[in-house]
Amino acid sequence: MRRYVAGRLLLMIPTLVGVAILTFVIMRAVPGDIVALKYAGSPVPQSVIDEERHQLGLDKPMWAQFTDWMGEIAHFDLGTSLWTGHPVVDEILVRLPLSLELAIIATLLAITIAVPLGVLAAVRQDTWTDYAIRLFSIGGLAMPSFWIGLLMVLATITLFGWAPPLVFTAITDDPIANLSQMVLPALSVGYRYSAVSMRMTRSTVLEVLREDYVRTARAKGVRESVVVLRHALRNALLPVVTVISLEFAFLIGGLVVTEQVFNLNGIGKLLVDAVAHRDYTLIQALVLLLASVFVLINFVVDMVYVVLDPRIRYS
Amino acid sequence: MFNRQIAAFGVALALLLAACTPAPKGTASSPSGAAGEQPQPGGTLTFIVNAEPPSFDGHRETTFALLHPIAPHYSTLYKFDPNDLTTVIPDVAAAMPEISADKLTYTIKLRTDVKFHDGTKMTSDDIVATYNKIIFPPTGVLSPRAGAYAAVDANGITATSPDAVTFKLKYPSASFATNLASPWNFIYSAAKLKADIHWYEKNIMGTGPFTYVSNTKGQDWVGKKFPDYFGKDKNGVQLPYLDGYKALIITDASAEVNAIRSKQAAIEFRGFTPQQRDTLSGALGSALAIQEAPWICVNYVVPNTKKPPFDDVRVRQALTLAIDRYAGSTSLQKITIVKDVGGLMRPKGPFAQTDADLQKIAGFGTDGAANKAKAKQLLADAGQSNLTFKFLNRNITTPYEPVALFVLDQWKQIGINATHDVKETSAYQADLRAGNFEVALDFNCDFLDEPDLQLAKFWSASGLGKGLNFAYYDDAALDKMIDGQSRETDPAKRKALVADIEKYAMDTKAYQYPVLWWYRIIPYLNTVRGWRIGSNHYTNQDLETVWLGK
Numbered sequence: 005m006r007r008y009v010a011g012r013l014l015l016m017i018p019t020l021v022g023v024a025i026l027t028f029v030i031m032r033a034v035p036g037d038i039v040a041l042k043y044a045g046s047p048v049p050q051s052v053i054d055e056e057r058h059q060l061g062l063d064k065p066m067w068a069q070f071t072d073w074m075g076e077i078a079h080f081d082l083g084t085s086l087w088t089g090h091p092v093v094d095e096i097l098v099r100l101p102l103s104l105e106l107a108i109i110a111t112l113l114a115i116t117i118a119v120p121l122g123v124l125a126a127v128r129q130d131t132w133t134d135y136a137i138r139l140f141s142i143g144g145l146a147m148p149s150f151w152i153g154l155l156m157v158l159a160t161i162t163l164f165g166w167a168p169p170l171v172f173t174a175i176t177d178d179p180i181a182n183l184s185q186m187v188l189p190a191l192s193v194g195y196r197y198s199a200v201s202m203r204m205t206r207s208t209v210l211e212v213l214r215e216d217y218v219r220t221a222r223a224k225g226v227r228e229s230v231v232v233l234r235h236a237l238r239n240a241l242l243p244v245v246t247v248i249s250l251e252f253a254f255l256i257g258g259l260v261v262t263e264q265v266f267n268l269n270g271i272g273k274l275l276v277d278a279v280a281h282r283d284y285t286l287i288q289a290l291v292l293l294l295a296s297v298f299v300l301i302n303f304v305v306d307m308v309y310v311v312l313d314p315r316i317r318y319s
Numbered sequence: 320m321f322n323r324q325i326a327a328f329g330v331a332l333a334l335l336l337a338a339c340t341p342a343p344k345g346t347a348s349s350p351s352g353a354a355g356e357q358p359q360p361g362g363t364l365t366f367i368v369n370a371e372p373p374s375f376d377g378h379r380e381t382t383f384a385l386l387h388p389i390a391p392h393y394s395t396l397y398k399f400d401p402n403d404l405t406t407v408i409p410d411v412a413a414a415m416p417e418i419s420a421d422k423l424t425y426t427i428k429l430r431t432d433v434k435f436h437d438g439t440k441m442t443s444d445d446i447v448a449t450y451n452k453i454i455f456p457p458t459g460v461l462s463p464r465a466g467a468y469a470a471v472d473a474n475g476i477t478a479t480s481p482d483a484v485t486f487k488l489k490y491p492s493a494s495f496a497t498n499l500a501s502p503w504n505f506i507y508s509a510a511k512l513k514a515d516i517h518w519y520e521k522n523i524m525g526t527g528p529f530t531y532v533s534n535t536k537g538q539d540w541v542g543k544k545f546p547d548y549f550g551k552d553k554n555g556v557q558l559p560y561l562d563g564y565k566a567l568i569i570t571d572a573s574a575e576v577n578a579i580r581s582k583q584a585a586i587e588f589r590g591f592t593p594q595q596r597d598t599l600s601g602a603l604g605s606a607l608a609i610q611e612a613p614w615i616c617v618n619y620v621v622p623n624t625k626k627p628p629f630d631d632v633r634v635r636q637a638l639t640l641a642i643d644r645y646a647g648s649t650s651l652q653k654i655t656i657v658k659d660v661g662g663l664m665r666p667k668g669p670f671a672q673t674d675a676d677l678q679k680i681a682g683f684g685t686d687g688a689a690n691k692a693k694a695k696q697l698l699a700d701a702g703q704s705n706l707t708f709k710f711l712n713r714n715i716t717t718p719y720e721p722v723a724l725f726v727l728d729q730w731k732q733i734g735i736n737a738t739h740d741v742k743e744t745s746a747y748q749a750d751l752r753a754g755n756f757e758v759a760l761d762f763n764c765d766f767l768d769e770p771d772l773q774l775a776k777f778w779s780a781s782g783l784g785k786g787l788n789f790a791y792y793d794d795a796a797l798d799k800m801i802d803g804q805s806r807e808t809d810p811a812k813r814k815a816l817v818a819d820i821e822k823y824a825m826d827t828k829a830y831q832y833p834v835l836w837w838y839r840i841i842p843y844l845n846t847v848r849g850w851r852i853g854s855n856h857y858t859n860q861d862l863e864t865v866w867l868g869k
Contacts, residue, residue, distance in 0.1 A: 036745025042373060044748050045762050046381035047775035048463040050786030056461055087373050088536070089520060098536045157577055161602075167581035170567050170574075171539055264571035267578070269538040277371070277537075277570070282745050 005317070012306070016299050023295040024077070027288050028070055037062060038086050038282040060086050073288065082292075083285040087278070092289040095274065102172050103270040106193070107255035109186055113194030114201055115248060119237075121198075122205025122244075127232055129210060137202065144199025150261035153192035157265065160188070170267050189266045193259060197251045204247050208240035215239075241312055246305055253301045257294040358552070358849060362867035364564045367575050367587035371537060371568055374520040377505040378453050379461045383856050386502055387588055388540035388566035390860040391559075392436070393505035393525035396427065396446065397496075401864050404853035405669070405768075407500045411441060411526060411549075413482070416499070422491040422808055427499075429482045432549045435508055436523075436530045443478035448509035450476050450486075452516065460516055466783070467498050467771065493808050494771040502766055502858045528559035528863045540566040550863055560849065560866035572717075579603075579844065585867075586843035589856045590614070592656055592717050596842045608845040610852035613658070614837035615665050616764040618722050619776070621831040624792045626757050633701040635829035638758065639682030640694035641733045646687055647725050648835055655718040658838035662821040663777070665854060666836055668768040669810075670817050681826040695733045709740040711759035713747040722834050723760050751789045761789055761831070766857035770817045774801050776831070777824055790831045797824060 039056045057063050061072065076083050082092040125137040160166050168188050173181040212218060213236050221231045260272040271290065278286040309316050370384035377385060377393065397415075400406040409415065413428040433441040454471050456462040475487035488495060506526055511518045523531035528550060529542035543563035550558035567584055569575050576595050578584040580602050591599070599607055622629035622638060629635060644660040652658040662677055664670040677683050684690055698704050712723040723739055730737050737758070742750065750756045765772040778784030778801060779793040800823065804816035825832045841852050849864040 034746070036743070036747075036749040038745075040748040040752055041745045043381055043463065044744060045764060046463065047466075047763070047772065047787050048381060049466055049783075052461055052463045053786055055459075059459065059461075088371070089374055090536070095536055098538075154573065161577060161581050165581065167577050167583065170569065170578055170583050172535075265574060267567075267569050267571065267574040269535070269568075273570070274537060280743070280745065 009307075012303055016296075016303070019299055020292060020295055024074075024288065024292055025070075027291040028073065028284075031282070031284055031287055032066055032069075034282070036282055038284075041280075041282060042087075069284075073285070077292075082289040085278075085283055085286045087281045087283045087286070092286050095286060096271070096289065096293065099269055099271050099274050101174060102268055103256050103259070103272070105175065105182075106186060106189055106259065106268065106270065107252055109190040110193040110197060110255055111248060111252045113190055114198035114251070117194065117198035118201035118248075119205055119244070122202045123209050123232060123237055125202070125206040126209035126213060137206075141199040141202040141206075144195050144197075145203075147196070148261070149192045149196035149259075150265050152195060153189060153262050153265045156188045156192055168266055172269055185266075185268075189259075189262055189268060193255065193262055197248075197255070200251065201244055201248055205240065205244050208243050209236055212236045212240045238312065242309060245308055245312065249301050249305045249308075250298075253294075253298045256297055257290065356848070356868065358556070358560050358864070358866040359868060360556070360560045360866065361562050364561050364586075364847065364862065364865060364867060365584045366564065366566055367569050367578055367584045368540070368566045369568075369570055369572075369575060369587065369589060371570075375523055376517075376520040377503045378449075378456075378507075379463070379520065380503075381463055383589055386857055386860050388534075388542075389523065390502060390505075391527055391529040391542050391564060391862045392523050392531055393527040393861070394433065395500065395502065395504050395506060397500035398502070398861070399500055399853065399858045401849075401851060401859050404851065404859055407497055410500075411446075411506055416486075416496060418496075423488045425486040425488070425495070426479070427484050427486070429484065430549060431482050433526050434547045434549070435526050436545055437508075438547070439508065439510070441506065441526050442481045442509075443484045444481075444509040445506055446484045447476050447478050448512045449504065449507045450484075452507070452512060453504060457516060464501065464503060466775075467494070467501070470495055490806055491808050493805060493810075493813055494769050497767055497769060498771075500767075500858075502860065527861055529561075529564060532563070538568055540568070552864065559863050561862060564862055579842070582606075582844060585847045586841065586850070588841065588860065590656060590839045591842055593653060593840065596840050599842045603844070606845055607842055608847070609840070609842045611838065611840050612852045613665060613667065613854050614656070614764075614839040615668070615766070615768060615773075615855045616762065616837035617661070617665075617833045618657070618719065618835070618837075619761045619763065619831045619833055620726060621759045621761045621789050622829075623754060623757055623759070624790050624830065625754055628701060628703050628706065629757065631701050631703075632827075632829055633697040634703055634706065636681050636826070637694040637697040637701070637703075637733065638730065638735075639825065639829055639832045640690045640697070641735070642682055642726055642729045642834060643687030643690065644683065644835060645685055647722075647729070651718070651721055651725055651835060652838060655721045656837050656840065657718050657722060657835035659836045661833060661836045662825060663773055663833065664770065664817060664821070665768050665773075668854070670768060670770055670773075670814050672818050672821065676818065677821075680822055681829065682832060683825075691733050698733065698735075704734060705736070706734070707736040708738075708757040710737045711740045711742065711747060711750055711756040713744045713760075714741050715744065718837065719760060719762070726760070726834060752786065754789075754791055759789060760834075764837075764855070766855045768854070770801075770813070770820075771805050774804075774817075774820065777801060777820070792828075792830055794828065794830075797828070797830075 039053050043053060061069060084091050085095050121137045125134045128134050157167055169181060169185045175182040218231060218235055221235050257271045257275055260276045263270045263273040275290045368384055368387045372385040373380055375389060394411045396410060396412050397407050398410040400408045411430055411433050413430045416425040416427045418425055429443055435441060453462050454465055454468040456465060470488045470490055470492035472487045472489050477485050479485050507519055508524060528545055528548045530545045532541040532543050534540045544559055548558060552558055569578055575587055576598055579599055596609060622635045624630050648658060648660055659666040662672060678685060698706060710727060713719050727737050727739055751759055763776060776787045778788060779798050780788040780791045781793050800820050804813050807813040807816055824830050846867050848868045849866045853859050
């Protein structure tokens with residue numbers, strides 16, 4: 005097991021290096037650069053543009069830019085943002101707490117909604133309860149979370165003259181202000197992602213409920229609640245855990261439009277701004293960060309499998 | 320074919336929606352509030368900025384996203400009068416400059432009561448250091464507007480006493496005095512610049528009405544009243560009136576509207592679309608005030624003269640003749656931020672031609688049908704009756720997309736098959752700068768009605784227009800005309816010279832030409848007083864005279 009874990013951890017390194025190379029090459033293949041963009045529409049002479057390109061190192065050959073960056077990464081230095089001139093780490097650290105908190109709240113919300121309703125829909129298959137839950141989940145799948153969010157904001161403004169605060173307050177500073185800002189985005193995102201997990205829970209529970217060992221448990225006179233929760237649900241959870249985990253990883257950097265709608269100063273918005281600005285160092289750092297999150301979460305999920313299913317052993 | 324259908328459908332749908340839009344209900348308020356109302360000190364103004372400033376150095380950057388949150392920390396030598404934004408008044412200068420008879424020496428007396436936020440006194444050394452950085456930047460220091468001061472002699476900026484500076488020019492310059500009121504020319508501390516010429520790129524320390532409090536990246540910028548600020552109002556009351564301000568960085572248009580609608584922000588100083596104005600007006604009613612003004616921003620149609628058939632002046636003339644700008648104005652002003660028909664100078668601005676004179680220029684006549692017939696004939700003469708090309712545009716909805724759709728439709732009416740080549744801004748800029756396009760929609764925004772600024776894109780592409788002139792022509796005759804107007808200090812003669820340039824550049828040579836000039840719309844909570852809209856979104860942003868009413 006230890007050897008497996010060590011192997012998995014070591015495998016992360018080439019994965020992340022591969023991501024780094026791909027990101028570097030793809031971004032430079034995209035037309036446009038930060039300096040031309042910065043001075044768009046302004047009567048700025050070419051000499052100024054050339055000088056700024058030189059200062060930012062954009063006039064160096066691609067291989068030289070890549071080795072410079074790799075050298076910085078090797079020293080755990082993510083570099084400075086080409087747009088603001090501030091350290092990339094600072095730019096990310098300002099946004100990370102909000103994105104993490106939103107991802108956690110939305111995921112908890114999704115689990116709270118998805119697992120019980122998914123199980124209920126499976127247990128009461130083809131009844132009105134099942135139909136209602138399926139309708140609810142299809143609604144979540146059909147409507148993008150940013151659109152639900154937009155409707156929520158419009159509804160609260162129209163009905164109560166209230167909209168979520170526009171400035172992030174840490175939960176440790178003022179929990180009420182923090183939750184006021186988070187509640188609507190978490191609901192809109194959480195609902196959307198609960199729909200995916202709900203359908204997954206329903207179908208896997210349905211599958212497990214037809215297994216021989218469930219029939220055996222029922223034949224032995226075990227209470228239905230124990231059959232469902234202990235025997236069926238636990239065995240049905242593996243794919244659900246996978247889906248929820250990958251969603252969590254996605255939520256950290258993928259809520260671009262939702263962050264725009266609620267004006268949340270998160271990682272997704274930062275990434276989109278960085279791409280729009282062609283801020284290479286910031287894009288590279290963010291993609292590496294998000295790739296690391298995905299790789300780590302995948303690793304954690306694999307470890308969770310062992311806990312959920314004692315038959316699984318890594319060696 | 321499909322693109323054209325979409326374009327035509329888009330324009331038709333937009334016009335239909337515009338026709339169905341109710342008239343705004345907000346009030347066009349007096350910028351100073353009700354008559355006789357006395358400014359009330361106190362309070363914090365929360366406003367929106369819809370982009371993030373790159374560095375903090377006003378000398379280096381060109382975006383309004385720097386000016387709106389950062390200008391309140393700084394003073395300039397001169398500025399535009401908040402009550403009459405066409406007039407220059409002293410800021411840290413004690414009076415208007417004394418100009419020598421040969422118009423080559425400008426002597427400026429300074430106020431003696433100006434302090435930096437760290438308590439040090441501002442002197443002429445600070446002015447000299449500031450302007451040397453702007454006009455003669457040392458190696459490694461970027462100063463995109465240095466060219467605007469090309470008339471200043473090297474070593475021509477001197478401190479003649481602690482409270483006086485002198486600028487010596489190589490030749491008389493018509494725009495020099497007004498350029499001293501540039502909103503970008505923040506007065507910096509000579510001591511700070513001497514210690515580190517790049518210090519102001521990441522730090523704030525000025526003489527303006529507000530001191531720096533904090534900046535959370537991507538979220539907000541906060542300033543508070545500077546108690547030792549030198550400014551006082553006409554009644555001798557200490558300025559600024561506000562205790563502080565908070566600039567919220569909100570990049571999404573619907574979030575901006577929601578911020579004002581929910582009264583979490585009071586104003587956004589750049590501008591909203593007619594639809595956004597109407598949404599806010601319908602929701603807030605009398606709690607909303609609206610100010611509107613012509614804007615020194617314009618979209619140009621730019622044919623790439625290096626690419627056939629756009630090297631043929633007849634083809635370029637046909638493109639401008641086909642555009643019925645007056646019809647476009649009527650339709651487009653309902654759905655986007657354009658309105659007035661004008662030449663290279665802002666319509667009704669100090670250098671604009673009369674309507675009668677403008678209408679003599681190709682493409683600016685009021686008989687759209689006759690213009691189109693002439694355009695068709697020109698295309699036929701050039702052997703381009705079935706002209707097909709891509710029209711490069713950026714993926715910004717307001718106003719680029721509706722303006723481009725309108726132009727495409729106009730060209731279609733004379734048989735031109737142009738497709739809308741919409742690109743993300745960075746890719747669009749890359750194509751413009753590489754000359755990798757046939758015809759493009761370019762744009763220009765300035766802080767001042769000043770031919771030297773508005774004509775900057777018209778210099779020869781391999782000369783002073785390098786990186787600015789995307790029509791890529793070289794024309795020594797036009798360069799001479801632009802230079803001539805710049806040196807002419809008699810306003811009437813200068814205006815006539817500018818009119819000649821308009822005729823030559825837009826008609827005789829048809830190098831590049833405006834579609835419609837932009838129109839600025841600012842809906843805001845009516846608690847904001849003491850702020851007046853101007854014809855640009857760069858000046859009048861120090862918030863010195865802004866106050867909050869009830």
